[in-house]
Amino acid sequence: MDQINGRAWTFGDNIDTDLLAPGHAMKKPLEQLATHCLEAIEPGFATSVQRGDIVVAGRGFGIGSSREQAAQALLFLGVGAVLAKSLARIFYRNCLNIGLPVLVFPEADRIQRGDQLTVEPATGRVVNHTRGEEYHCEPIPGFLMDMLRDGGLIPHLHKRLHGEPTETT
Numbered sequence: 001m002d003q004i005n006g007r008a009w010t011f012g013d014n015i016d017t018d019l020l021a022p023g024h025a026m027k028k029p030l031e032q033l034a035t036h037c038l039e040a041i042e043p044g045f046a047t048s049v050q051r052g053d054i055v056v057a058g059r060g061f062g063i064g065s066s067r068e069q070a071a072q073a074l075l076f077l078g079v080g081a082v083l084a085k086s087l088a089r090i091f092y093r094n095c096l097n098i099g100l101p102v103l104v105f106p107e108a109d110r111i112q113r114g115d116q117l118t119v120e121p122a123t124g125r126v127v128n129h130t131r132g133e134e135y136h137c138e139p140i141p142g143f144l145m146d147m148l149r150d151g152g153l154i155p156h157l158h159k160r161l162h163g164e165p166t167e168t169t
Contacts (some may be wrong), residue, residue: 002122004080004101006052008115009045010108011038015057016064017091021073030069030076037073051078054119056111058084062091071095081119083108083126083137096144099152107135121145 015038025036038045055061055074061084062070071094074082082095083105095102101121111117115130124139140148150156 002120004052004054004117004119004121006054006080006117007050008054008056008111008113008117009042009049010111010113011041011055011057011061013058013085014060014063015041016060017062017067017070017088018064020062020070021067026067026069030072033069034073034076037077046077049077049079052080053078054117055079055082056084056105056108056117057082058108059086060088061086062088062094064088066090066094068094068098071098071100075100081121083111083119096140096147097153099148099150099155101140101148103137103140105135105137107137110135121148 019040020037021033022036025033035046061082070091075098079100081101083103085106085108086104087102092102103121103124105126110133111128115128118127118129121140122145124137126135126137147153147156150159
C-alpha cells in the first residue's frame with residue numbers, strides 16, 4: 001500500500017459514476033457489474049486492466065450519483081490507485097472507505113496511457129518511469145493511510161474496536 005506500481009490508463013474530464021458503474025448493470029453482482037466499467041469510452045478496459053494499474057484522469061472524476069459500486073468496480077478489477085485533477089467528494093470518500101487510494105493529481109496531463117508509474121500515497125510522490133519524471137501532489141493523511149492499509153473503513157473500525165494498534169497509534 002505504501003507504493004503502487006502499474007501502468008497508466010488515462011481518461012479526460014467528467015468521468016461520471018454512470019461510466020464506472022452503468023445503470024443497466026446495477027442490479028447485477030459486482031463480478032458482472034465490473035465487466036461494464038468504462039465500457040462506453042474504453043470498451044476493453046475491464047478485460048485489459050491488470051492488478052495494480054493506475055487510472056489517471058482530468059477534472060471531475062467520479063461525478064454523478066453517490067453509488068459506491070463505481071469505486072467497487074475499479075477495486076474489483078484490480079486498479080491500484082486513482083489519480084485525477086479533481087474528484088467528486090463522495091466518490092473520493094467511497095474509494096478510501098473500500099481501501100482504494102485516490103489522490104488529487106494536478107499533473108495528470110503529463111501522463112500518457114501505458115506509462116509505467118509508481119505512486120506513493122503517503123508522500124504524494126508519483127514517478128513516471130517511462131518518461132523519467134517525478135511529480136508531487138497532496139499526500140493522503142496518516143490517519144487515512146492507516147485506514148487504507150487496514151483494507152478500508154470497515155476493517156479499520158473492526159481493528160480499532162478490538163484494540164489492535166494502527167501505525168499512527
